[in-house]
Amino acid sequence: MAALEKIRKKAVVLTIVIGLGLxxxxxxxxxxAVESLFNDNTAAKVGGDKIDIMEFQxxxxxxxxxxxxxxxxxxxxxxxxxxxxxxxxxxxxEQEYDKVxxxxxxxxxxxxxxxxxxxxxxMQFARQIGAETPAQAYDFIFNPAKYGIQDAQVAELRANWxxxxxxxxxxxxxxxxxxxVAGAIQANDLDRQQMAEDGETTCYINFVKKxxxxxxxxxxxxxxxxxxxxxxxxxxxxxxxxxxxxIHYIAVNVEPSQSDVAKANALVNKAYNNLVAYNGIDSIRTxxxxxxxxxxxxxxxxxxxAVRDFVKGASVGSVYxxxxxxxxYHLVKVLKIESSLDxxxxxxxxxxxxxxxxxxxxxxxxxxxTLAEVAKVKGVKTQDAEWQQIANAPDSLKTKxxxxxxxxxxxxxxxxxxxxxxxxxxKAPKTFYTLADVSFQSYASQKTIDNITNKLQNFLNxxxxxxxxxxxxxxxxxxxxxxxxxxSTPQIGYNPQFGGGIKDSRKAIKWAFDNKPGAVSTIFSDNxxxxxxxxLDNVYKGEYFPVDYPAVKDYLTAKVRNSKKGDxxxxxxxxxxxxxxxxxxxxxxxxxxxxxxxxxxxxNKIDNSEMGLxxxxxxxxxxxxxxxxxxxxAIYVYQATRQERSKRVPSKDELNMQxxxxxxxxxxxxxQVMYRILSKAAGVKKNIIKFY
Numbered sequence: 001m002a003a004l005e006k007i008r009k010k011a012v013v014l015t016i017v018i019g020l021g022l023x024x025x026x027x028x029x030x031x032x033a034v035e036s037l038f039n040d041n042t043a044a045k046v047g048g049d050k051i052d053i054m055e056f057q058x059x060x061x062x063x064x065x066x067x068x069x070x071x072x073x074x075x076x077x078x079x080x081x082x083x084x085x086x087x088x089x090x091x092x093x094e095q096e097y098d099k100v101x102x103x104x105x106x107x108x109x110x111x112x113x114x115x116x117x118x119x120x121x122x123m124q125f126a127r128q129i130g131a132e133t134p135a136q137a138y139d140f141i142f143n144p145a146k147y148g149i150q151d152a153q154v155a156e157l158r159a160n161w162x163x164x165x166x167x168x169x170x171x172x173x174x175x176x177x178x179x180x181v182a183g184a185i186q187a188n189d190l191d192r193q194q195m196a197e198d199g200e201t202t203c204y205i206n207f208v209k210k211x212x213x214x215x216x217x218x219x220x221x222x223x224x225x226x227x228x229x230x231x232x233x234x235x236x237x238x239x240x241x242x243x244x245x246x247i248h249y250i251a252v253n254v255e256p257s258q259s260d261v262a263k264a265n266a267l268v269n270k271a272y273n274n275l276v277a278y279n280g281i282d283s284i285r286t287x288x289x290x291x292x293x294x295x296x297x298x299x300x301x302x303x304x305x306a307v308r309d310f311v312k313g314a315s316v317g318s319v320y321x322x323x324x325x326x327x328x329y330h331l332v333k334v335l336k337i338e339s340s341l342d343x344x345x346x347x348x349x350x351x352x353x354x355x356x357x358x359x360x361x362x363x364x365x366x367x368x369x370t371l372a373e374v375a376k377v378k379g380v381k382t383q384d385a386e387w388q389q390i391a392n393a394p395d396s397l398k399t400k401x402x403x404x405x406x407x408x409x410x411x412x413x414x415x416x417x418x419x420x421x422x423x424x425x426x427k428a429p430k431t432f433y434t435l436a437d438v439s440f441q442s443y444a445s446q447k448t449i450d451n452i453t454n455k456l457q458n459f460l461n462x463x464x465x466x467x468x469x470x471x472x473x474x475x476x477x478x479x480x481x482x483x484x485x486x487x488s489t490p491q492i493g494y495n496p497q498f499g500g501g502i503k504d505s506r507k508a509i510k511w512a513f514d515n516k517p518g519a520v521s522t523i524f525s526d527n528x529x530x531x532x533x534x535x536l537d538n539v540y541k542g543e544y545f546p547v548d549y550p551a552v553k554d555y556l557t558a559k560v561r562n563s564k565k566g567d568x569x570x571x572x573x574x575x576x577x578x579x580x581x582x583x584x585x586x587x588x589x590x591x592x593x594x595x596x597x598x599x600x601x602x603x604n605k606i607d608n609s610e611m612g613l614x615x616x617x618x619x620x621x622x623x624x625x626x627x628x629x630x631x632x633x634a635i636y637v638y639q640a641t642r643q644e645r646s647k648r649v650p651s652k653d654e655l656n657m658q659x660x661x662x663x664x665x666x667x668x669x670x671x672q673v674m675y676r677i678l679s680k681a682a683g684v685k686k687n688i689i690k691f692y
Contacts, residue, residue: 040687040690041053041054042687043055043056043084043087043686043687043688043691044056044084044087044088044091044684044685044686044687044688045683045684045685045687046088046091046092046095046679046682046683046684047091047092047095047682047683047684049091049094049095051084051087051088051091053691055087056083056084056087056688059083059087060079060080060083063079063083064076064079067079075490075491075501075503075504076504076506077490077491077504077505077506077692078490078491078494078499078501080490080688080692081488081489081490081688084488084686084688085488085675088675088679088684088686089671089675089678090170092674092675092678092679092682092684093170093173093174093177093674093678095678095682096177096678097173097177100177100180102173102176102177102180103173104169104172104173104176108172109165109168109169109172112168112172113134113138113165113168114133114134114135114138118133118134118135119168119171121164121167121168121171122134122137122164122168125137125160125161125164129157137161138161140154141154141157141158141161142158142161148352148378148379174671177669177674178665178669178670178674179669181665181668181669181674182660182664182665182666182668182669183665185660185663185664185665185668185669186656186659186664187655187656187659187660187664191655191659192652192655192656192659195599195650195655195658195659196649196650196655198597198598198599199597199598199599199600199646199650200645200646201597201598201618201619201643201644201645201646202595202596202597202643202644202645202646203595203596203597203617203618203619203620203640203642203643203644204593204595204640204641204642204643204644205593205594205595205596205617205620205638205639205640205641206580206591206592206593206638206639206640206641207580207591207592207593207594207617207636207637207638207639208580208583208584208587208589208590208591208592208636208637208638209587209589209592209631209634209635209636209637210569210573210587210588210589210628210634210635211633211634212561212562212565212566212569212633212634213633215565215568215569217561220561220564220565220568222556222557222560222561222564226560227547227553227556227557227560228547230556230559230560231547231552231556234556235544238544238545238549238552239543239544239545240540240541240542240543240544240545241486241684242486242487242488242686243486243487243513243539243540243541244484244485244486244539244540244545245484245485245486245512245513245536245537245538245539245540246482246483246484246536246537246538246539246540246550247482247483247484247485247492247512247534247535247536247537248466248469248470248473248480248481248482248483248534248535248537249480249481249483249492249493249508249532249533249534249535250456250473250478250479250480250481250532250533251481251492251493251502251530251531251532252452252456252478252530252531252532253529253530254444254448254449254452254528254529254530254531255444255448256327256442256443256444256445256448257444257445257447257448257451259445259448260442260443260444260445260448261442263442263445264324264327264329264440264442265324267287267289267290267440268321268324268329268331268440270287271284271287271290271331271438271440272319272321272331275319275331275333275436275438276319279317280335281333281335281436281438284438289440290438290439290440291438291439291440292436292437292438293436293437293439294335294434294435294436294437295434295435295437296391296392296432296433296434296435297432297433297435298342298391298430298431298432298433299311299312299431299433302433306320306322307320307322307332310332311332311334311433311435314334314433315334315337316334316335316336316337317333317334318333318334319331319332319333319334320332320333324442327441327442327443328439328440328441329439329440329441329442330437330438330439331436331437331438331439332435332436332437332438333435333436333438334433334434334435335434335435335436336433336434337431337432337433337434338431338432338434339429339430339431339432340391340398340429340430340431340432341390341391341398341401341402341426341429342389342390342391342427342429342430342432343387343388343389343390343426343427344387344388344390344401344423344425344426344427345385345386345387345388345423345424345425345426346385346386346388346401346421346422346423346424347371347382347383347384347385347386347408347421347422347424348382348383348411348419348420348421348422349361349365349371349374349380349381349382349383349408349419349420349421350380350381350382350383350417350418350419350420351379351380351417351418351419351420352379352380352381352416352417353379353416353417354415354416355413355415357377357379358410358413358417358418358420360377361374361377361380361418361420362408362410362418362420364377365407365408365420365422366407366408371383371384379417385422385424391430391432397411397412401421401423401426402426404421404422404423407422408420408421408422409421409422452531453523453525453531456478456523456531456533457523459472459473459476459478460520460522460523460533463476463520464520465518465520466517466518466519466520466535466536466537469520469533469535470535480535481493485509485512487513487686487687487688487689488686488688488689489509490506490509491503491505491506491509492505492508492509492532492534493505502527502530502532503527503530504526504527505524505526505527505530505532506526506692507524507526508521508524508532508534509689510689510692511524511534512534512536513689515536516536516539517536517537517538517539518536519535519536520533520534520535520536521533521534521535521536559632562632562633566630566631566635567630569628569630569635570628570630570635573586573587573628573635574628577637578625579625580625580637580638580639583627583628583637592605593605594606596614596617596618597618598614598615598618598619603617607631607632607633607634609631609632609633610631610632610633610636612631613629613631613636616629617638617640620638620639620640621640622640622641622642622643623639623640623641624639624640625637625639626638626639
């Protein structure tokens with residue numbers, strides 16, 4: 001019985017343990033399900049569509065590989081942001097194509113690829129693979145057996161063709177949309193009449209003004225309620241496309257110390273002395289810090305003016321040392337000077353086949369057969385005469401070309417094929433210089449890096465708050481730079497129009513979006529040339545920037561204050577004089593002149609914000625004193641002296657072009673404006689900050 005009771009008790013315990021295990025499993029599984037339900041793998045949302053992060057990463061990898069092949073050193077974050085913008089635009093366009101029914105037929109696409117007037121992209125593709133036309137390139141890629149080529153040998157070309165075809169398809173759709181938009185916004189008779197009238201009269205104006213800046217700001221305080229009232233009236237000006245974070249950052253350049261520079265100078269001086277003292281470049285091969293390349297070039301091919309001037313008068317063994325530029329050192333040694341055949345005009349024939357076929361083709365060519373006739377032979381490709389540069393070709397090939405007679409000769413041959421050529425013309429030999437190009441870039445030593453890092457870390461240890469960070473930066477020898485970032489900002493300090501940000505600073509941006517206002521970051525050193533620290537000042541979310549957003553507050557404060565100044569000046573001067581000279585005396589200024597055309601973009605000497613004033617000036621009757629007029633930046637008194645109507649009447653075509661350029665197709669039917677309009681309408685949310 002006792003044994004049974006023990007078993008019974010253990011069974012209860014076992015049941016509880018199993019139950020807890022099942023409960024843990026169920027809870028964990030439930031958590032995973034919830035995480036899966038809410039897990040967002042979206043790089044961007046475009047209206048009702050999304051760009052999946054996997055799709056984005058695939059495109060990004062392709063682009064990265066392409067840039068690597070082109071030796072493009074662009075910052076990965078900049079490339080990613082540009083790609084995301086491109087993919088967002090593609091989505092926006094696809095949505096718009098569906099809405100308005102834009103499509104491209106198979107016939108239209110075929111004509112753009114292989115028709116009589118192929119697209120520039122198709123022509124460029126054909127030239128890159130050595131085809132005369134896109135149609136010939138297509139035939140070679142998709143009918144390789146016809147040319148004795150295996151499918152596997154053209155697989156990559158076929159994939160590239162398909163990609164190019166997709167690009168051309170997108171271009172055709174975009175052209176149709178642009179034409180549709182441009183065609184929908186055309187000038188009518190009233191538009192043309194208005195534009196003609198707006199530009200036909202020039203009004204000559206004498207005026208005086210009293211600037212609001214002449215009054216002290218302190219005498220015109222602006223209350224929070226006044227700011228809020230003005231904000232409510234102009235709220236639509238302050239829309240916010242993305243969450244914005246205000247930061248201050250310190251960027252410290254990691255520069256070589258004086259000691260590092262001295263060591264670099266000593267190394268380069270030693271290399272220079274060795275190059276001068278010994279033949280060739282063996283004397284510097286053990287200096288692993290140096291990079292040495294061999295270059296063969298004519299004088300015209302040397303782009304560095306100083307090096308070209310040196311080489312021009314140099315002899316073999318001469319050495320040139322440039323002054324250091326931005327931590328870069330440069331040495332050049334002349335290793336060889338020779339006269340060599342450079343440019344030759346040659347017709348060429350490639351033969352894929354055995355020795356018998358090679359001899360047959362050579363006999364055909366030298367017996368008078370044309371290239372077109374020979375090209376009909378299977379396995380033969382021909383190229384009409386074209387100029388080639390052969391200075392860097394192997395000496396054996398140059399010798400054959402130099403000694404070639406009037407007929408075709410075998411330039412290269414094997415059991416599987418041969419390359420034949422005929423020299424049509426040779427240019428005179430040129431002088432070529434074989435140069436050893438030696439370069440060295442000095443970097444901060446580890447000791448220097450440690451010193452710079454430790455100094456910055458000491459500053460952070462003593463200034464752990466945003467207020468202290470910004471207040472004490474200058475005292476410590478740093479500059480706390482104010483900036484704003486969004487999830488789409490690829491680099492700290494980046495300007496969408498001009499670039500210029502700090503490379504490899506995306507992690508610092510992500511830190512700012514993962515923290516709360518008041519936080520101060522650790523040191524970011526992904527960019528080996530710059531150390532970055534960030535203080536997060538504020539976070540702005542929502543559809544509009546708030547009234548206390550610095551730029552908004554400054555704008556509203558200036559506007560409300562100027563309005564108060566205008567009221568004060570109007571009260572002070574209205575009706576106090578009867579002519580311009582008297583008002584000029586009251587204002588403490590002189591009478592000025594300008595010319596006003598209503599349709600003109602900018603009026604000389606009149607602030608661009610004074611559109612109401614400009615409109616009134618453009619129709620002012622000569623001789624009548626007008627004002628004072630309360631403007632946005634000053635009060636004005638003016639008088640028209642005369643009006644002059646243009647004798648030339650613009651043609652209908654000119655007015656249509658003016659309409660298109662100022663408010664029609666030229667304005668709307670371009671990619672940047674379309675992106676802005678479509679993204680606003682669809683609602684775009686970029687989420688790349690979550691992943692990078």
